[in-house]
Amino acid sequence: MRALLHASPRTAVPVRAALVVAAVSLTASACGGTPSASRPDAATPPSGTAIRLDRPLPKPDLTLTDDRGRTFDLVKQTAGKPVLMYFGYTHCPDVCPTTMADIANAVKKLPQAEQRKLRVVFVTTDPDRDTPKRLHRWLAAFDTRFTGLSGDFDATQKAARSLGIAVEKPRKNADGSYTVNHGAQVLAFSPADDKVHMIYTSGTTTRQYSADLPKIIKGAL
Amino acid sequence: MKRAAAALAALLLATGTAACGSNDKGSEDKGPDGPHLAVSGAYVKEPPMPDMTAGYFTITNTGRDADTLTSVTSDLAKHVTVHTTKPDGSMTEAGPLAVPAHGRLVLRMGGYHVMFIGLHRKPKTGETVTMTLRFATSAPITVNAPVQPAGYRPGDR
Known part of the structure; x- marks a missing residue:
């Protein structure tokens, strides 16, 4: 498994859906994000891995509030549309903004018609602090068309789990700081069957998204 | 005299060898003292x-x-x-x-x-x-x- 995930980062590797959960813990090493002071490749920029599931994952039932304050039923409102989904939080200065920026930069390069078809959904793992208003402001920095979702944490956690992503309830620490986590991967739902066929692990670059987005939008990936 | 010369030669040789030796090792164990x-x-x-x-x-x-x-x-x-x-x-x-x-x-x-x-x-x-x-x-x-x-x-x- 580890060998498969370390395979050429730009090759989609067929794996069992059950092993998606393993991808969460292996991501840090797969994308070179493990802090290692003496590795010779330490200066190589990290990139993510595109994983094709041979058992696609269905879209979870999830109704939350979107970043404009409206009720948003994920299944109903994105049915038949290509969707990129990410579970993150806005008080995350490292991975979350980079992930959204990478996606946004790839989206900008698409023809207008394709941009209009694609839905990018950011689901917060920190609903107490990430109100719809805050989500809207944060996402606007990347693309005003991105949708932010905030709401019941348990429902969010359940939906994430069904997609192979483990998120823990945010904890406020004694010193006032928070411990929150984010998903390690971006999920791509095909418009053909509203299921996840492709997963992009942390560190996936704009170039990698640019290569795959046209196919995802067409329902060909 | 011969012994002294021999000793000197041996010393020079040893020094020379040592110098060569450390050059042969390359820069692995050399480098500035302390962190740099x-x-x-x-x-x-x-x-x-x-x-x-x-x-x-x-x-x-x-x-x-x-x-x-x-x-x-x-x-x-x-x-x-x-x-x-x-x-x-x-x-x-x-x-x-x-x-x-x-x-x-x-x-x-x-x-x-x-x-x-x-x-x-x-x-x-x-x-x-x-x-x-x-x-x-x-x-x-x-x-x-x-x-x-x-x-x-x-x-x-």
Whole structure:
């Protein structure tokens, strides 16, 4: 498994859906994000891995509030549309903004018609602090068309789990700081069957998204 | 006389051999005494909102002794700390970080990063942020880090 995930980062590797959960813990090493002071490749920029599931994952039932304050039923409102989904939080200065920026930069390069078809959904793992208003402001920095979702944490956690992503309830620490986590991967739902066929692990670059987005939008990936 | 000459010759030979010997070993065990640090690739992310952001750099140690990064300071924010993103996607404050002899300490997306909280200003791409890195042994190093867009990768142009 580890060998498969370390395979050429730009090759989609067929794996069992059950092993998606393993991808969460292996991501840090797969994308070179493990802090290692003496590795010779330490200066190589990290990139993510595109994983094709041979058992696609269905879209979870999830109704939350979107970043404009409206009720948003994920299944109903994105049915038949290509969707990129990410579970993150806005008080995350490292991975979350980079992930959204990478996606946004790839989206900008698409023809207008394709941009209009694609839905990018950011689901917060920190609903107490990430109100719809805050989500809207944060996402606007990347693309005003991105949708932010905030709401019941348990429902969010359940939906994430069904997609192979483990998120823990945010904890406020004694010193006032928070411990929150984010998903390690971006999920791509095909418009053909509203299921996840492709997963992009942390560190996936704009170039990698640019290569795959046209196919995802067409329902060909 | 002959013995002295022989002894001298032996001494010279020994010295010569020693010199050759250490040259043969290459630069692995040589290098300046103590740690010898240089910082490269520093940058700060332009954040989507004015409350926090991340910074990165690589510290290369060409010396024969390790050192430790003990703190990072900057006038950009009230609180400046080094954090690490763990494999489960959560972040924690990292303690002092080792910079190994003949090695590197790399801060990068998804791993160690400088976290700036309580920004005094919102950094914009094109600006510069000054960071001072402090160490257990080496003198502090001040870095002027360019502000880069959120999707920037070192090595991108």
